[in-house]
Amino acid sequence: MLRAQENKKRALISLSGIWEIKKDKSTEEEDIRPIAVPGSWNEQYQDFLYEEGKMRYKKTFHLSKDFEEKAIRLYFEAVNTRSEIYLNGEKVGENEVGYLPFEIDITDKVKFEEENILEVLVENELRTDSFPAGNTPQEDLLVGTADRRPSTNFDFLNYGGIIRPVTIEITNKEKITDIMVDTSLSSSKEKRGIINFEILTNANNNGTIEVVIAGEKHQKDIENGKADVKVELENAKFWNLENPYLYDVEINLKRKDQTLDSYKMKIGIRKIRWDSKNLYLNDEPLKLKGFGKHEEFPVLGQGTFYPLIVKDYNLLKWIGANSFRTSHYPYTEDWLDLADQLGILVIDEAPHVGITRYHYNDETTKLCVKSIKRMIDRDKNHPSVIMWSVANEPESTHPKSEEFFKQLYETAKKSDKTRPVTFVSCMDMPGREDVSLKYFDIICINRYFGWYVFQGRLDEAISALNENLEYVYKKYNKPILLTEFGADAIPGYHYDPPILFSEEYQKELIKRYIEVIDSKDYTIGEHIWAFADFKTQEEVRRPIYNHKGVFTRDRQPKIVAHYLRDIWK
Numbered sequence: 272m273l274r275a276q277e278n279k280k281r282a283l284i285s286l287s288g289i290w291e292i293k294k295d296k297s298t299e300e301e302d303i304r305p306i307a308v309p310g311s312w313n314e315q316y317q318d319f320l321y322e323e324g325k326m327r328y329k330k331t332f333h334l335s336k337d338f339e340e341k342a343i344r345l346y347f348e349a350v351n352t353r354s355e356i357y358l359n360g361e362k363v364g365e366n367e368v369g370y371l372p373f374e375i376d377i378t379d380k381v382k383f384e385e386e387n388i389l390e391v392l393v394e395n396e397l398r399t400d401s402f403p404a405g406n407t408p409q410e411d412l413l414v415g416t417a418d419r420r421p422s423t424n425f426d427f428l429n430y431g432g433i434i435r436p437v438t439i440e441i442t443n444k445e446k447i448t449d450i451m452v453d454t455s456l457s458s459s460k461e462k463r464g465i466i467n468f469e470i471l472t473n474a475n476n477n478g479t480i481e482v483v484i485a486g487e488k489h490q491k492d493i494e495n496g497k498a499d500v501k502v503e504l505e506n507a508k509f510w511n512l513e514n515p516y517l518y519d520v521e522i523n524l525k526r527k528d529q530t531l532d533s534y535k536m537k538i539g540i541r542k543i544r545w546d547s548k549n550l551y552l553n554d555e556p557l558k559l560k561g562f563g564k565h566e567e568f569p570v571l572g573q574g575t576f577y578p579l580i581v582k583d584y585n586l587l588k589w590i591g592a593n594s595f596r597t598s599h600y601p602y603t604e605d606w607l608d609l610a611d612q613l614g615i616l617v618i619d620e621a622p623h624v625g626i627t628r629y630h631y632n633d634e635t636t637k638l639c640v641k642s643i644k645r646m647i648d649r650d651k652n653h654p655s656v657i658m659w660s661v662a663n664e665p666e667s668t669h670p671k672s673e674e675f676f677k678q679l680y681e682t683a684k685k686s687d688k689t690r691p692v693t694f695v696s697c698m699d700m701p702g703r704e705d706v707s708l709k710y711f712d713i714i715c716i717n718r719y720f721g722w723y724v725f726q727g728r729l730d731e732a733i734s735a736l737n738e739n740l741e742y743v744y745k746k747y748n749k750p751i752l753l754t755e756f757g758a759d760a761i762p763g764y765h766y767d768p769p770i771l772f773s774e775e776y777q778k779e780l781i782k783r784y785i786e787v788i789d790s791k792d793y794t795i796g797e798h799i800w801a802f803a804d805f806k807t808q809e810e811v812r813r814p815i816y817n818h819k820g821v822f823t824r825d826r827q828p829k830i831v832a833h834y835l836r837d838i839w840k
């Protein structure tokens with residue numbers, strides 16, 4: 272599926288703005304309230320903070336008769352989580368994967384020059400064997416979630432709503448339907464860029480695809496709805512962290528002299544590979560410096576908010592970071608556009624957080640396979656994406672996890688052979704062995720020595736970390752990335768000597784972890800948890816927020832931010 276876009280042959284109508292919302296059960300007219308789209312509903316109304324039921328969204332729109340001969344599709348960038356879509360009272364589509372886009376063709380259903388009523392029934396109920404994951408029998412959980420409110424298997428608010436923009440795209444009926452770009456055969460040494468474009472259309476055998484890049488046009492006839500175009504560029508400019516060079520590409524669908532459709536994109540020529548100790552970008556070993564993040568902010572919840580995207584990249588650059596993980600779900604695609612443009616590397620994570628033994632069944636496997644395919648389908652052409660993460664901290668010690676994760680690994684590999692695939696594990700230590708990580712290319716691990724274990728006892732924590740890294744490397748013989756480590760620091764809490772919850776302790780712990788990580792030649796870097804404080808469920812371990820942020824929730828630096836800036840720059 273192609274992301275909706277506006278260009279010389281495509282028009283977009285935005286449905287962002289104020290919609291109506293009401294609880295689905297409610298029959299009272301006065302229960303209808305205004306709600307902002309995009310945005311999570313949780314912090315727009317006090318009584319919606321933990322709302323988990325079905326909510327009915329509504330918006331009206333009009334279309335001119337000028338579009339009667341055109342193809343019209345609704346493009347939802349993301350609805351969390353399950354949704355049913357109704358147009359003028361008729362069900363036109365449904366979706367069960369959060370944080371990823373879906374489309375609905377409404378060409379034959381939409382009314383012209385009359386009011387159209389669009390309704391979206393949204394539901395985010397916590398389910399033991401699905402996503403968002405929660406309401407899990409407590410006695411079986413390895414990670415104690417006690418009496419959380421709500422009972423999530425993950426550490427952020429159970430957000431719901433139409434969280435990302437909704438648009439109507441108007442195109443010709445014959446159009447380009449997907450584009451795959453592969454630059455992995457390029458040679459940075461010889462400065463030769465090899466770009467394979469695989470372009471899909473619904474124009475069967477009748478037409479030509481034209482690819483315009485670097486001032487040259489490359490043409491190929493469409494066969495069975497497909498055209499493969501290979502472009503070779505001598506003296507190619509490679510995409511890297513110092514110079515994230517992007518080529519502007521225009522792809523046209525043509526018949527005789529007529530252009531039926533057009534699509535614009537930016538591509539970066541770069542190559543990823545890895546061995547038993549390193550991950551390479553264009554044959555240079557990488558050292559990742561960065562964070563696990565969230566896409567969330569006061570009032571908006573997880574709603575797309577362009578100033579936040581700009582601010583966070585500004586801070587990533589300010590602090591000298593070169594990468595982040597989209598924990599624990601794929602972010603709005605504009606994040607990736609900016610990562611491409613600014614030269615920031617991204618580990619793209621599927622929305623699979625809180626997996627326990629109850630997920631190891633056929634139905635959940637199918638759902639996860641579907642969402643991994645959809646994540647890769649959306650993000651495959653972004654040069655900034657260097658790795659796929661298929662899950663965060665699942666119960667991967669359980670014997671049944673093995674077959675489940677093997678399938679998820681194979682799914683990701685089948686969709687994309689050019690990038691490493693991982694999942695983020697927190698379990699691996701003697702007596703608590705991870706049985707699934709062995710299938711994956713890069714070993715990503717989260718460690719909280721000095722916080723949840725060895726609380727405040729940094730010397731013991733650091734020696735445990737040392738020992739555990741050696742153990743994990745010996746077990747897998749693959750590059751290791753510490754994807755999470757950190758400590759809660761309540762902004763403005765200071766203490767000497769450094770003790771739990773003080774900004775000083777957070778700094779000391781992070782400093783000592785980085786020293787250990789840097790001392791091993793098989794580690795590929797450090798991702799601190801977390802970039803910024805964020806809203807969580809309610810429980811005694813969380814004074815309203817998770818305070819492991821290096822920045823506060825409103826993006827002001829804590830002491831450790833200045834320390835990181837010194838060592839990373």
Ligand code: GCB
Nearest residue numbers: 426663664697717755817819
């Ligand atoms: C983790 C999770 C992350 C939590 C973090 C914490 O391991 O991956 O979502 O927020 O720990 O602070 O407990």
